[in-house]
Each structure stands twice: as structure tokens, then as C-alpha cells.
Amino acid sequence: SRDLRRQTETVQLAEQREAAVRAKLRRSRAVFTMAAAVALVMSALAVFSWTSLQAARRGEQHAKDALGQAAAEREKAQKAEERARAKAAEAEKAEEKATAKAAEAERQRKNAVAALAKANSETARARAAEQRTDAEKEAALSLLAKLTDSMYSAFKDNESMRAPWSGLGKEDVARSKLEKAVAEARKLQQENLTDFGTQRSVASGFALASITYRVLKDGDRAREALAHGMAVIEQSTPANDEERAQQLKIWGLFLQVIGTLETDAKNPERIRQAYATAVAKAEEAVKVAPDKSDLLPDLRRHLFDSYLLFAAALLNQDALEEARQYYHKARTTSVNVSNESVALWKRLAAGFKQLGDTHKAAKRYTDALDAYRWALRARETLVLDASRARILPSYNNRDAKQEVAIALRDIGYLELALGDRGRALAAFDDSRQKAVELVGESPSVSWYRRTLAYAYEGLGDSHRAIGHLDRAEAAYDRQREAIIEAIDLLKDAGFQDNLALVYEQLGSLRREQKRFRDAVDAYTQSVAVRRDLRRSMQDLIKDGKKKDSDLKAEERKLASILGGLAFTELFNGHPERTVQHSLEAQRFDPDAVWIKTNLAHGYLFTKQYDRAEELYRGYKDKKAFNRPDSKTFQQAVLEDFGKLRQLNAALPDLDKEVKRIEQLLGDGPAR
Structure with missing residues (x-):
């Protein structure tokens, strides 16, 4: 456009010059005409005067010169006009070219706008696709949220957590949920994930899916999910020591799952290998984690859990000394009591208790007593002061006290078996004191009253072993009173069995005291309770709530009491009743x-x-x-x-x- 304007101005200038030249040419023609006229006049006058003639000639010459000059000017003007026309033509061509270029530029601009619009559309579609992909990934991870390793321990230790996954008996529902979650995890796995957090979530999802399939008794699916998860965690790419520690922890979780599956398959060597390797991974995870890392408490709890699982596996294989070592390793893992670790400490106490029971069954009472004492210490660790208990809403401090009372009772009976009756009495009395405190705090909890009754029973057995029969009878009477109170106040029919047992103990003790009539009375009361229990069992069988085998078990208990009553009647001087009770007992347990x-x-x-x-x-x-x-x-x-x-x-x-x-x-x- 600028070139066009310049060319237009040039043409206008040329036209102006041409107009000026034409004006000069007209003036020259006028001068020439006047000169010609003057020449004619001068010629006429020449007749009259030479001077005039000469002047006329000179005028003519001047006129000719002017005419020549005018012709030259005209020629010059013509050439200028031609040049102007040429420039105008060039300007016109330049204008045409500029117009063409402008048109091309406009076309290119429109094409560029169209391309930009298309690019924006493609970008929008790409972003939408990316957003859909992210949404799908988020949806998959959301489905796996319940399958993260943070829920792993709770899932193992808490039946209420497991119930929703087992569908509360609706296995088809549970399988449907699992298949959907595993399918989403498989999609994520196939995307060649590079983010460790996502890798971790997917791997953990497979781990818990494997456990849940095991709960549903589907070993093949459990192993399949386990294989996928192991592949994810083995190929994961931790970026730092903290992520490396997380990787090792999840690796250990998979090995724990392998241990449970091998337990189902009853393969002792593989069970031991899996749990031992799980312990090694858990130990390495704690070592790898940076100092003061927020992850350390969780890693220590995982190590605690790994020790417990390995110890339990060893205990089931009768490797008792190794089991004891790993229970002690768990005990020294620097894990404080918290909402996350309460279950671990309970399992530790239960593990030592089971170890003690195993030794006790083999009559290795010293080893059993050692294990029971460590079980007591673990339970005492769970008994928190009131202020700390308030910050653990899921923790029942009173139940922990009850477990301590029960542990003391177990120790008391072992002390009796070892012949240390003084220590046995002390243990049972400690148990009694804790049970009395619990009943005072929560009189409506039947289990606390049952614990109190058992403590009195232990005291009675200890006094009886020492030979303090009167004290033993007093303890048994207190046991009987505690049971009757529980029956009257709490309407707890479960105490009826305990009531029958305490009457039996009183009968045996009074026979030993040569109080045969009182002994018969106690046995008779025990028989009456047993008859009531048998009738209740018959009613429950009619309602479909109990089986015939339950009735047989109750009848054997009744036969046992009748046998004790029959033997006591010999001392009481009524052998005919001995025959009567023995025949009835024989009918119930031939x-x-x-x-x-x-x-x-x-x-x-x-x-x-x-x-x-x-x-x-x-x-x-x-x-x-x-x-x-x-x-x-x-x-x-x-x-x-x-x-x-x-x-x-x-x-x-x-x-x-x-x-x-x-x-x-x-x-x-x-x-």
C-alpha cells in the first residue's frame, strides 16, 4: 500500500509537469503567432524602412529561436510525459502486484486462522483425552483405596474390617468387587507406570486382593493377584531412601501373603522361607529410612508385625526356642502403644501365652512360666494411665486390665504345678484385686465378674493345696457368690456352667473335710444345675440353635457330677444311692x-x-x-x-x- 501511494504521487507529479510543459508550449505557439504577425507587419513596413526590415528579420530570428526552443520544450515535455506514462504504468503494475500480494497475504492469514482454530480444537481434544485418562486413573486408584497397605494390618487383625470384603456371607458380591478392583489395577499396571506413589498403591492393592481371595478360599486367584503385585513392586522405581523403604515394606507384605498361602498349602519349608525373607525386608526398610523420617513409626510397626508372623509360624512348627526369640525381637522393636499398635501388642501377649500353653501341655512348666510372665508384661504394657487412654478412642483400658488379671491367674496355676504355693497365692490374689477393681468400675460387665470368680477359684485351689481347707472353702464360697450375683443381676445364663463347677468343688472339698452330708448337698446342687442346663440344651436343639453333639457333651458333664455324688454317698452311708446315681450316670455316658x-x-x-x-x-x-x-x-x-x-x-x-x-x-x- 505504501509503494502504491508513492507511485500514485509520482504519476501526479509527472502529470503536473506535463501540464506545465503544455502551458509553455501554448505560450510558445502564441509567441510564434505573434511573431509571424509581427513579421508580416514588419515585412510591410520593410518597404518603408530597412531598419524596420532588419528589425523584422531580427524579430523573425528571435521568433524562430523561440519556436525552436518551444519545439525543444515540447519534445522535452513529450519525453517527460512518456516517462511519466511509463512510470504510471509501472506504478499501476506495482499496484497490481501489491494488490495481489495483499490478496495472498489475506488468504494466508485466513489459512493461518483456520489452522490455529484447528490446532486449538486438537489441543482441546487432547486435553479432554488427557483429562479422561487422568480421570480413569483416579477412578482406578479410588477403587484401590481400600486395598492400600495402610489397611493391611487392620484387615488381618480385625474381623469387622474383613466382613465387608467377604460380603457378609455374600461371596459373589465380594468377588465382583475384587474382580473390578483387580481389573482396574491391571489397566494401571499395563501403562508402564513411572510414578512410585501410583506403583505403590497398585502393588498394595494386589496384595490385599490376594489376601481377600484367600479369605474367600480361592487360592488360584490369590496367587494370580500376588504375582501381578510382585511384578509391579519389583519394577517400581523409588526416587529416594524414603521411597526405597516403602518399596521394601510392600515387598515384605507380599512375602507375608506368600507365607499365609504356603500355610494353607501346608508347606513348612516354604512357610519358613517366606516369613524369614519378609522379616529381612522389614529390617532393611527400617535401616534404609532416613533418620527422623515420618515413615519410621509405620516401618517399625511393620517390622513388629513381621516378627510376630514369623514367630507364630515357628510356634506352629514346634520350633519353640526360635519362636521365643522372635517374640522377644518384636517386644524390643521400639513400638509404643497407639491406636495403630494396640493389636500388635495384643498379638504379642497372645503369642507368649500360646508358647506357654504349648510348654505347659508338654509339662515343661518352667518354660511355660517364663512365657506366661512375658505375656503378663505385654498385657501390662497395654494398661495405660487414664490421661493416655483418652487419646486412644479405639482402646478399652478396662479390658486390658482384665487381660492382666487373666495372665496372673495363668501364672498362679503354673506356680501351683511347680509346687510354689506361696507365689501361686500371691498371683491369684493380685488377679482378684484387679478383678474387684474392674467389677467396681463396671458392675454390668459380666466378663469382669467371671474373671473375679476365676480368681477366687484359684485362691481356693491354692489354699486347698497348702492344706488350708477352711480358707479354700471360703474362697470357693466367694466364687459361688460372685457367680450367683452375675446370674441374678445380669441374667447371664452362661454362668450356670460355672455355678455347677463351683458346687462340685465344694462337694469334693467337704468330702475331704469328712463333712459328707454337706458334700452330698453341694453335689446335689451341682446335679440340679446340670439337669437345668441339659433341659435348656434340648430346647435349643428343638429350635435348631444347637446340635445333638452339644447335648451329648452336656450329658457327659451331668454324668461326671452324678459320679462324684455317687462316690460321696458311699462315705455318707447310702450305698443304694451310689447304685442309683451310678446307673443314671452310666446312661448319660456309657x-x-x-x-x-x-x-x-x-x-x-x-x-x-x-x-x-x-x-x-x-x-x-x-x-x-x-x-x-x-x-x-x-x-x-x-x-x-x-x-x-x-x-x-x-x-x-x-x-x-x-x-x-x-x-x-x-x-x-x-x-
């Missing part, structure tokens, strides 16, 4: 050989000698009780005769028959 000793004694003391001898001969070599270390029928009979003589219950006129039976059984009369 396989109990020891009951037949009482029946034989009843026949002997009622002078039914043939029936008595038939039983003595027929069961002589059989075991009196259904256990490996049971005495024989013969040994039980001879011991009974010794007790009868000691308590003057054998009538003088039967002593001859008693001696005959002793000889029949292969032993002389007891001295």
Missing part, C-alpha cells in the same frame, strides 16, 4: 469306665456281691479314664478302698469282702 468303679462299689456295699465281682473282673485291666496317662480300673478301685478305710467308711462287716476283691484284683489290702 463309655465312662470310672463310673463303673462307683457302681461296683455300690453293689459291693449293698451286698450284691456277684454283680460287684462281675464288674471288678470285667473291667480290671481297662483304663479308668479316656486319656493316655489314665490309671487302670484296678488301680482306681484299690485307691478308692484306701480312701474308704482312711475315712472309716468301709463297714466292718464288709472288710472281708473288700479284702477278697483286693486279692482278686492282684493286690493285698491297703495299709
Whole structure:
């Protein structure tokens, strides 16, 4: 456009010059015409004057010169005009070119605008696609939120956490949820993830999916999910020591899952290998984590958990000493009691308790006592002061105190087994004091009253072992009162069984005190409670709430009490009742050989000698009780005769028959 304006101005200037030249040319023509006229006049005058002629000639010459000059000017003007026309043509061409260029530029501008619009559209679509991809990824991670390793321990230790995943019995629902979550995790896995946080979440999701499949008893799916998760964590790319520690922790979680699956497969070597490697990964994670890292408390809890799992696995393989070592490693892992670690400390206490039970069953009482004492210390760690308990809303401090009382009771019975009755009394009395405190704080909690009753039972057993029978009876009476209060106040039918047992203990103790009538009364009350329990069991079976096997178990308990009552009636001077109660007991538990000793004694003391001898001969070599270390029928009979003589219950006129039976059984009369 600027060039066009310059060219237009040039043309205008040329036109102006051409106009000036034309004006000069007209003036020249006018001058020439005037000169010609003057020449004619001068010629006319020349006749009259030479001077005039000369002047005319000179004028003519001037006119010719002017005409030539005018012609030159005209020619010059023409050339200028031609040049101007040429420039105008050039300017016109330049204008045409400029117009063409402007048109091309406009076209290019429009194309650029269209391209920009297209690019913006493509960018918008790309962003939308990217947003959709991110949304899908977020959705997948959201589905995996319940499958993160932070829920792992809670899932293992808390049945209420597990229930939603098992569908509360609706396994199809649980499987559907799991399949959807695993499918989303597989999509994320196939994206070649580079972000460690996402890798961690996906791997943890697979881990818990594997555990949940195991709960649903689908071992194949459990192993499949485990394999996917292991692949993710092995290929993960931690960027620093803290992420490396997290990687090792998750690796350890997978090894724990492998341990549980191998436990199901009953492969001892692989179980040990999996849990041992899990412990190694957990230990390395704690070492790798930076000092003062916020992650350290969680890593230590994970290490605590790994030690407990390995110890439990060793305990189940009867590697008791190794199990004890790993329980102690867990105990020294610098994990304080908190909402996150309460379950760990409970498991530690339970682990030491199980270790003690195993030693106790093998009659290794010293080892059992050591384990029980460590179980007590773990439980005492859980008993927090009131101010600290308030900051742990999920923690029941009173229940922890009850566990301490129970642990003291366990220690008391082991001290009795080891013969240290003084320590046994101290342990049971400590248990009693804690139970009394609990009942005072929460009188409506039946378990606290049950714990109190057990403490009194232990005190009674200890006093009885020492020979303080009156104190033992007082303790049993306090036990009975605690049970009756629980039944009356709390309507807890579960205490009926305990009530029957305490009446049985009182009956046995009073027989030992030679208070035979009182002993019979106690046994009779125990029988009455057992009869009520049997009737309640029959009603529950009719309602479909119990099975026939439950009734058989209750009838065996009733038979046992009837047997004790039958034996006591011998001392009370009513052998006919011994026969009556023994026959009834035999009806409820026909396989109990020891009951037949009482029946034989009843026949002997009622002078039914043939029936008595038939039983003595027929069961002589059989075991009196259904256990490996049971005495024989013969040994039980001879011991009974010794007790009868000691308590003057054998009538003088039967002593001859008693001696005959002793000889029949292969032993002389007891001295």
C-alpha cells in the first residue's frame, strides 16, 4: 500500500509537469503567432524602412529561436510525459502486484486462522483425552483405596474390617468387587507406570486382593493377584531412601501373603522361607529410612508385625526356642502403644501365652512360666494411665486390665504345678484385686465378674493345696457368690456352667473335710444345675440353635457330677444311692469306665456281691479314664478302698469282702 501511494504521487507529479510543459508550449505557439504577425507587419513596413526590415528579420530570428526552443520544450515535455506514462504504468503494475500480494497475504492469514482454530480444537481434544485418562486413573486408584497397605494390618487383625470384603456371607458380591478392583489395577499396571506413589498403591492393592481371595478360599486367584503385585513392586522405581523403604515394606507384605498361602498349602519349608525373607525386608526398610523420617513409626510397626508372623509360624512348627526369640525381637522393636499398635501388642501377649500353653501341655512348666510372665508384661504394657487412654478412642483400658488379671491367674496355676504355693497365692490374689477393681468400675460387665470368680477359684485351689481347707472353702464360697450375683443381676445364663463347677468343688472339698452330708448337698446342687442346663440344651436343639453333639457333651458333664455324688454317698452311708446315681450316670455316658468303679462299689456295699465281682473282673485291666496317662480300673478301685478305710467308711462287716476283691484284683489290702 505504501509503494502504491508513492507511485500514485509520482504519476501526479509527472502529470503536473506535463501540464506545465503544455502551458509553455501554448505560450510558445502564441509567441510564434505573434511573431509571424509581427513579421508580416514588419515585412510591410520593410518597404518603408530597412531598419524596420532588419528589425523584422531580427524579430523573425528571435521568433524562430523561440519556436525552436518551444519545439525543444515540447519534445522535452513529450519525453517527460512518456516517462511519466511509463512510470504510471509501472506504478499501476506495482499496484497490481501489491494488490495481489495483499490478496495472498489475506488468504494466508485466513489459512493461518483456520489452522490455529484447528490446532486449538486438537489441543482441546487432547486435553479432554488427557483429562479422561487422568480421570480413569483416579477412578482406578479410588477403587484401590481400600486395598492400600495402610489397611493391611487392620484387615488381618480385625474381623469387622474383613466382613465387608467377604460380603457378609455374600461371596459373589465380594468377588465382583475384587474382580473390578483387580481389573482396574491391571489397566494401571499395563501403562508402564513411572510414578512410585501410583506403583505403590497398585502393588498394595494386589496384595490385599490376594489376601481377600484367600479369605474367600480361592487360592488360584490369590496367587494370580500376588504375582501381578510382585511384578509391579519389583519394577517400581523409588526416587529416594524414603521411597526405597516403602518399596521394601510392600515387598515384605507380599512375602507375608506368600507365607499365609504356603500355610494353607501346608508347606513348612516354604512357610519358613517366606516369613524369614519378609522379616529381612522389614529390617532393611527400617535401616534404609532416613533418620527422623515420618515413615519410621509405620516401618517399625511393620517390622513388629513381621516378627510376630514369623514367630507364630515357628510356634506352629514346634520350633519353640526360635519362636521365643522372635517374640522377644518384636517386644524390643521400639513400638509404643497407639491406636495403630494396640493389636500388635495384643498379638504379642497372645503369642507368649500360646508358647506357654504349648510348654505347659508338654509339662515343661518352667518354660511355660517364663512365657506366661512375658505375656503378663505385654498385657501390662497395654494398661495405660487414664490421661493416655483418652487419646486412644479405639482402646478399652478396662479390658486390658482384665487381660492382666487373666495372665496372673495363668501364672498362679503354673506356680501351683511347680509346687510354689506361696507365689501361686500371691498371683491369684493380685488377679482378684484387679478383678474387684474392674467389677467396681463396671458392675454390668459380666466378663469382669467371671474373671473375679476365676480368681477366687484359684485362691481356693491354692489354699486347698497348702492344706488350708477352711480358707479354700471360703474362697470357693466367694466364687459361688460372685457367680450367683452375675446370674441374678445380669441374667447371664452362661454362668450356670460355672455355678455347677463351683458346687462340685465344694462337694469334693467337704468330702475331704469328712463333712459328707454337706458334700452330698453341694453335689446335689451341682446335679440340679446340670439337669437345668441339659433341659435348656434340648430346647435349643428343638429350635435348631444347637446340635445333638452339644447335648451329648452336656450329658457327659451331668454324668461326671452324678459320679462324684455317687462316690460321696458311699462315705455318707447310702450305698443304694451310689447304685442309683451310678446307673443314671452310666446312661448319660456309657463309655465312662470310672463310673463303673462307683457302681461296683455300690453293689459291693449293698451286698450284691456277684454283680460287684462281675464288674471288678470285667473291667480290671481297662483304663479308668479316656486319656493316655489314665490309671487302670484296678488301680482306681484299690485307691478308692484306701480312701474308704482312711475315712472309716468301709463297714466292718464288709472288710472281708473288700479284702477278697483286693486279692482278686492282684493286690493285698491297703495299709
